[in-house]
Amino acid sequence: MDQFIINLLFVGGSFALYIGIAIWAKAGSTSDFYVAGGGIHPITNGAAIGADWMSAASFISMAGLIAAGGYANSTFLMGWTGGYVLLAMLLAPYLRKFGKFTVPEFIGDRYYSQNARLVAVICLIVASVTYVIGQMAGAGVAFSRFLEVDATLGLIIAAVVIFLYAVMGGMKGITYTQVAQYCVLIVAYTIPAVFISIQLTGNPIPGLGMFSTHTESGLPLLQKLNQVITDLGFNEYTADVDNKLNMVLFTLTLMIGTAGLPHVIIRFFTVPKVADARWSGGWALVFIALLYLTAPAVASMARLNLMTTIYPDGTAAAPIEYDERPQWVREWEVTGLIQYEDKNNDGRIQLYNDVPSFEEEAEARGWEGNELVVNRDILVLANPEIANLPGWVVGLIAAGGLAAALSTAAGLLLAISSAISHDLIKGRINPAISDKGELLAARISMAVAIVVATYLGANPPGFAAQVVALAFGIAAASLFPALMMGIFSKRVNNKGAIAGMLSGLVFTLAYIFVYKGWLFIPGTNNLADIPENWVLGISPLSIGAIGAIVNFAVAFTVSNATEEPPIEIQELVESVRYPRGAGGATDH
Amino acid sequence: MSGHDYDAVNYWKANLRLIFWSLIVWALVSYGFAILLRPMLAGIPVGGTDLGFWFAQQGSILTFIVLIFHYAWRMNRLDEKFGVHEE
Numbered sequence: 175m176d177q178f179i180i181n182l183l184f185v186g187g188s189f190a191l192y193i194g195i196a197i198w199a200k201a202g203s204t205s206d207f208y209v210a211g212g213g214i215h216p217i218t219n220g221a222a223i224g225a226d227w228m229s230a231a232s233f234i235s236m237a238g239l240i241a242a243g244g245y246a247n248s249t250f251l252m253g254w255t256g257g258y259v260l261l262a263m264l265l266a267p268y269l270r271k272f273g274k275f276t277v278p279e280f281i282g283d284r285y286y287s288q289n290a291r292l293v294a295v296i297c298l299i300v301a302s303v304t305y306v307i308g309q310m311a312g313a314g315v316a317f318s319r320f321l322e323v324d325a326t327l328g329l330i331i332a333a334v335v336i337f338l339y340a341v342m343g344g345m346k347g348i349t350y351t352q353v354a355q356y357c358v359l360i361v362a363y364t365i366p367a368v369f370i371s372i373q374l375t376g377n378p379i380p381g382l383g384m385f386s387t388h389t390e391s392g393l394p395l396l397q398k399l400n401q402v403i404t405d406l407g408f409n410e411y412t413a414d415v416d417n418k419l420n421m422v423l424f425t426l427t428l429m430i431g432t433a434g435l436p437h438v439i440i441r442f443f444t445v446p447k448v449a450d451a452r453w454s455g456g457w458a459l460v461f462i463a464l465l466y467l468t469a470p471a472v473a474s475m476a477r478l479n480l481m482t483t484i485y486p487d488g489t490a491a492a493p494i495e496y497d498e499r500p501q502w503v504r505e506w507e508v509t510g511l512i513q514y515e516d517k518n519n520d521g522r523i524q525l526y527n528d529v530p531s532f533e534e535e536a537e538a539r540g541w542e543g544n545e546l547v548v549n550r551d552i553l554v555l556a557n558p559e560i561a562n563l564p565g566w567v568v569g570l571i572a573a574g575g576l577a578a579a580l581s582t583a584a585g586l587l588l589a590i591s592s593a594i595s596h597d598l599i600k601g602r603i604n605p606a607i608s609d610k611g612e613l614l615a616a617r618i619s620m621a622v623a624i625v626v627a628t629y630l631g632a633n634p635p636g637f638a639a640q641v642v643a644l645a646f647g648i649a650a651a652s653l654f655p656a657l658m659m660g661i662f663s664k665r666v667n668n669k670g671a672i673a674g675m676l677s678g679l680v681f682t683l684a685y686i687f688v689y690k691g692w693l694f695i696p697g698t699n700n701l702a703d704i705p706e707n708w709v710l711g712i713s714p715l716s717i718g719a720i721g722a723i724v725n726f727a728v729a730f731t732v733s734n735a736t737e738e739p740p741i742e743i744q745e746l747v748e749s750v751r752y753p754r755g756a757g758g759a760t761d762h
Numbered sequence: 763m764s765g766h767d768y769d770a771v772n773y774w775k776a777n778l779r780l781i782f783w784s785l786i787v788w789a790l791v792s793y794g795f796a797i798l799l800r801p802m803l804a805g806i807p808v809g810g811t812d813l814g815f816w817f818a819q820q821g822s823i824l825t826f827i828v829l830i831f832h833y834a835w836r837m838n839r840l841d842e843k844f845g846v847h848e849e
Contacts, residue, residue: 248818385809394810
């Protein structure tokens with residue numbers, strides 16, 4: 175069967191499933207729409223969190239990042255999982271006990287301030303909008319590669335599907351589609367990985383395979399990989415990093431940023447009890463780990479496969495001739511994501527690291543520069559083709575990539591629309607609005623958010639590429655400390671919290687803008703974004719952790735210099751600490 | 763705090779203690795073994811590389827899972843012991 179037809183069947187089949195769920199899970203009240211009625215089983219919620227969390231970036235880009243950076247990029251693996259420990263112990267159970275619909279609502283009530291709530295809404299919207307643009311753009315790319323439609327048309331198809339289940343079903347529809355999407359994406363991710371692990375090491379579990387013996391050479395796989403790439407002038411895959419301070423701070427920023435992202439936190443509001451919120455955190459991480467433990471194996475194995483494809487007779491022998499390149503290289507060349515230029519006109523593909531230390535050897539071999547540029551993002555998508563897996567696996571990967579993008583986009587869109595309908599419309603503009611009126615407002619907000627996200631996905635603004643800096647920086651420096659202090663301190667008051675959130679935010683954004691341009695406008699940066707310019711070697715991507723410390727310090731200092739919070743607020747803090755009497759998430 | 767029919771102070775202290783020790787382990791496996799202490803563990807070989815690398819790409823994630831389930835299990839028991847669990 176034609177590959178196009180296979181892809182169409184897999185993607186079409188999965189979309190039909192999501193729409194079927196949408197029709198079945200229609201929201202009848204605001205409680206259904208915001209928190210899926212509050213009756214989701216912790217394991218179900220764990221799978222939904224897994225899909226909510228694992229975005230197009232986790233599914234498509236992360237393995238490529240690790241393949242390129244080796245050990246140094248382990249930061250993403252630890253950072254995007256370690257945050258769940260913080261969530262499960264420091265935030266989720268207490269916010270579930272608080273029992274309201276949105277994250278800004280907790281901040282507004284706890285700090286008895288509409289302004290604090292507004293700051294939280296703005297942080298939420300900036301972080302979530304930045305995040306959602308990447309998801310929409312990712313869906314467009316996956317469509318154009320696998321279904322040969324225009325990226326914009328693909329984006330619109332994806333938006334219509336999300337529209338159907340998110341506007342009708344709200345959190346209820348999103349929860350059950352996310353569970354289905356989790357199943358699709360995890361099967362799609364692990365099947366090729368298992369095949370490749372068996373091919374290379376004989377071990378069916380990729381996470382174990384990467385630490386096993388490479389069957390062909392008899393060496394441990396990672397040692398073989400180190401050998402092959404250092405022969406071609408690259409750094410060792412397992413090499414340690416020099417700048418440990420930056421590695422620690424970047425990992426910490428990703429962890430506390432993860433814990434502070436509203437679209438993840440609100441998923442914990444959907445379970446019936448506080449105890450379930452704790453279990454949910456554990457199950458979520460189990461489901462996430464299935465992909466995150468596999469990703470580093472995919473990374474190392476795909477990198478080795480790529481090298482042995484180009485150098486079939488070993489790195490000392492000549493690389494393959496361009497005319498004999500495999501089919502997958504030809505296909506990806508069409509998209510421009512693989513580029514070849516025969517610099518020395520020998521008709522072969524020289525792939526190596528073009529650095530001064532390797533110049534002498536390159537010259538001796540008659541090489542005149544690296545000739546093959548492979549975009550990191552194609553690694554997972556091209557993986558089945560690189561390993562010569564059957565066509566249906568390619569179709570599965572297409573459906574999996576789309577599931578990852580759609581599930582995260584829907585979660586983000588819900589966080590955005592509930593902040594607008596619940597925190598802004600009901601909280602500020604019209605507190606007397608009826609439940610039916612608010613449900614309609616929520617649906618309209620969702621529809622508008624989808625239209626805006628689709629437009630921005632098709633015409634991504636400059637800041638869209640800064641998801642890590644913006645979304646994680648803001649969540650780490652502003653939202654996480656405010657939420658944590660709201661639970662663990664009775665002393666932090668409205669003035670302290672607002673001063674803390676704003677100073678953490680301003681400090682973090684200013685440091686990012688100095689290197690990346692003010693509001694990310696090219697050319698407006700004060701210093702070039704290179705390690706030599708960073709203060710103490712701290713990258714702008716790692717600054718969120720320092721921003722969080724600034725937030726904590728300012729909040730405590732200002733609070734201690736001003737009056738204690740009112741007694742009813744101290745009682746509120748007391749009440750969120752004890753599970754008894756939680757009840758379902760409510761409006762009042 | 764007055765007005766409770768259960769030992770709220772000691773329940774909360776027990777929770778904080780459990781969180782403290784959990785976060786010590788959390789930091790030790792990730793920031794410790796996987797990053798800062800990696801050179802010290804370089805002598806322990808794991809499948810073609812060293813223990814620090816294994817913690818960075820596998821071990822820390824596995825430890826995080828155990829930590830959350832352990833916390834959930836202990837806290838749910840503490841809830842019952844102190845009588846603050848939900849009906």
